[in-house]
Structures are given as structure tokens and as C-alpha cells.
Amino acid sequence: MNVIIKQIKTIERMDQLIRLRATGAPETFAHRLGVSKTKLYRTIDIMKTLEAPIVYNVTLQS
Known part of the structure; x- marks a missing residue:
């Protein structure tokens, strides 16, 4: 699969989980996406550069 398309699909899935407040801790979130924590x-960081409103809630762990 094209690298750019794969990246877009990952961002779409991340956006979906963020909106649902279902990300979990970073390790869990990475596992759900099938990527490393570094990735x-x-x-x-890319999403924030694109001005996506991303904030982590420690209480909800999402």
C-alpha cells in the first residue's frame, strides 16, 4: 500500500478514536492502531501541525 495512503488511514483511525475518547494510554492507543509508540x-505531532485539537486527559486516560 502506498505510504501516504497508509498514513492517512492511520490519521483517520486516530481521529475516530480521539473523537470517541477511546484512545486509552499511549501504549494502548499505539497497539490499537498497530503502530509503535514512536510512530x-x-x-x-503531524496532526498538531495541521492544527488538530488534540489534548490528553490524564483522568480519562484518553
């Missing part, structure tokens, strides 16, 4: 953080 998760890199993708979150």
Missing part, C-alpha cells in the same frame, strides 16, 4: 507520537 504514534510522530503522527500526533
Whole structure:
């Protein structure tokens, strides 16, 4: 699969889980996406650069 398409699909899935507040801890979130924790953080940085409203709630762990 094209690398860009795979990245877009990952971002779409991340967005879905974030909106549902169903991400869990970073390790859990990465596992649900089938990516490493490093890849998760890199993708979150990309999303933030694109001005996505991403905030982690420690109480909800999401």
C-alpha cells in the first residue's frame, strides 16, 4: 500500500478514536492502531501541525 495512503488511514483511525475518547494510554492507543509508540507520537505531532485539537486527559486516560 502506498505510504501516504497508509498514513492517512492511520490519521483517520486516530481521529475516530480521539473523537470517541477511546484512545486509552499511549501504549494502548499505539497497539490499537498497530503502530509503535514512536510512530504514534510522530503522527500526533503531524496532526498538531495541521492544527488538530488534540489534548490528553490524564483522568480519562484518553
